[in-house]
Amino acid sequence: MLVSAIGAEIRRYEERQHEGVAARVGVAERVYATDPADLWDALTNRERIPRWFLPVDGDLKLGGRYQLVGNAGGTITRCEPPKALDVTWEFAGATSWVNVRLRPEGERTRLILEHIVPASEVDEHWKTYGPGASGVGWDLTLVGLAQHVASGGQPVDAQVFMAWSVSDDGKVFIRESAEAWGKAHIASGEDPETARGMASRTAAFYTGG
Numbered sequence: 001m002l003v004s005a006i007g008a009e010i011r012r013y014e015e016r017q018h019e020g021v022a023a024r025v026g027v028a029e030r031v032y033a034t035d036p037a038d039l040w041d042a043l044t045n046r047e048r049i050p051r052w053f054l055p056v057d058g059d060l061k062l063g064g065r066y067q068l069v070g071n072a073g074g075t076i077t078r079c080e081p082p083k084a085l086d087v088t089w090e091f092a093g094a095t096s097w098v099n100v101r102l103r104p105e106g107e108r109t110r111l112i113l114e115h116i117v118p119a120s121e122v123d124e125h126w127k128t129y130g131p132g133a134s135g136v137g138w139d140l141t142l143v144g145l146a147q148h149v150a151s152g153g154q155p156v157d158a159q160v161f162m163a164w165s166v167s168d169d170g171k172v173f174i175r176e177s178a179e180a181w182g183k184a185h186i187a188s189g190e191d192p193e194t195a196r197g198m199a200s201r202t203a204a205f206y207t208g209g
Contacts, residue, residue: 007139007177011184013131015119018097022119026131026181030142031110034149036102039109040082042148043100051155052148053141089115111145113138129205130190130198132181136206139177140165171207178203 008028015024032039042048049056058066060076066087067073074088074095085100097116102109115134117126125133147156164170182199186192203209 007142007173008135008180011135011180013181013184013188013190015188018116018118023116024119024126024131025117026115026135026138026184028113028135028138028142029110030146031105031108032146032149033108035107036082036104036109038153039102039111039149040085042145042153043085044079044081048148048153051153052144111142113142128198129202130181130195131185132178132199132202133205135181135184136174136177136202139173143173166208174206175203178206 008030010027010029012027013025014027015022017023018025042052044060046056046060053068054071055069056066057069058064058073060066062076062079064076065073066076072089072091074090076085076087077097078084078086078099083102087098089096089098096118097114099114099116101112103112104110115138117134144156144161147161148154165174178199181202182195185195185198
C-alpha cells in the first residue's frame, strides 16, 4: 500500500444511551495530514466521495437522503462544516447511526467516527462477530481515505485496493484490525475469551478463512 495501512489509530468500544435507547458504540480515530476544510470536503463532496469510498446518490444536505451505491443509505441529521456530520445508517432492514467529528491538531486533523447500534438490534450476528464486524470495515475505509488525502485528492484505484485487501499483506491487516477491536472490547469489560472468539471469527469472515 502507498499509505501505512493502520486503519484507526485509536479504537474504543462503549455501551451508552443514544437518543434515549441503549446502544453499542464502536469508536475509531485517525489523524490525517490535512486541514479540517479539506478533510470535510473529502467526506462530503459528491465528486470526491467516490474517489476513496463508494458512489453516492441523493440530496447531500441537512435533512436530505443519501444512498451509497450497493451499501447503506439514510438521512443527514447534522451538518456543521467543517466539524460535525451525523447520518442514519440504514442497511439490510436495520437502522444505526454514524457520527463524524473533525478536530484540528496543528496542521493536521483528527477524525473521530462513531458507529452506534441500538442494543435492541443486537442479534446472532453480533453474538458471533462483536464490534469488529463493522470495525474492520471502517478500518479499511479509513485506509482508503488516507490514500486519497495523501495523494492530494486523487482517486484510489479500486482494483489495486481490492487486490491488496485479499493479498497476504491485506489479510495480515484484517487480522490485526480484528484483534485490535477484540482488545477494545475486552477493555470495555467483555469476557476476554468471548471477545477473542468474536475477533477470530471476524478475521476469518473477512479473509475467507
